[in-house]
Amino acid sequence: MATPKTLRTCKQGHKYYKSSDCPTCPICEKMKEPALGFLALLSNPAKNALLHYGIDTIEKLANHTEKEILALHGIGKASLPVFQKALEEAGLRFKSNKTNTNTL
Numbered sequence: 821m822a823t824p825k826t827l828r829t830c831k832q833g834h835k836y837y838k839s840s841d842c843p844t845c846p847i848c849e850k851m852k853e854p855a856l857g858f859l860a861l862l863s864n865p866a867k868n869a870l871l872h873y874g875i876d877t878i879e880k881l882a883n884h885t886e887k888e889i890l891a892l893h894g895i896g897k898a899s900l901p902v903f904q905k906a907l908e909e910a911g912l913r914f915k916s917n918k919t920n921t922n923t924l
Contacts, residue, residue, distance in 0.1 A: 844868070858906035862899055869894030882912040889914070 825837040830845035849864055858878055859867050869892040875881050881889070881903060889895055889903065907913050 858902065861902045861906070865894035866896070866899045878906050878910045878912060882907055882910075882914065884915055885917050886914040887917060 823839040825839045827835060827837055828845075829835050830848055832845065832848055834845050834847040836846055844864075858881070859870065859876065862870070870876070870881070870889075873892065875884070875889075886900070886903075890897065890900075903914075
C-alpha cells in the first residue's frame with residue numbers, strides 16, 4: 821500500500837506533495853543551476869548527497885573509498901558506473917579500503 825502524500829510548503833513558499841520524509845522541494849530543485857562535470861551525470865539524490873559532504877570535484881571523490889560513498893543516503897549502486905568512468909577519465913580511482921583514514 822502506498823504512503824499517502826501530504827501537502828508541504830518549502831522555505832521559498834512553494835507548495836508540493838510528498839509521501840516520504842525527504843524535505844527537498846522539487847520546485848526548488850528544478851530551479852537550481854545545472855551541475856558541472858561528473859555531477860551533471862548523476863541523479864538529484866546522488867548529486868545532493870555528494871554536495872552535502874562537500875564532494876564537488878572528481879578529486880574529492882577520489883579521496884574516499886567506494887564503501888564510504890555507497891554509505892551516503894541518496895547514493896546507490898546505479899551511480900557506481902558513473903563514478904568509475906569519471907574517475908578513470910581523470911586518471912583517478914577510489915581510495916583503497918586499506919589505506920583510508922578519512923571518514924565522512
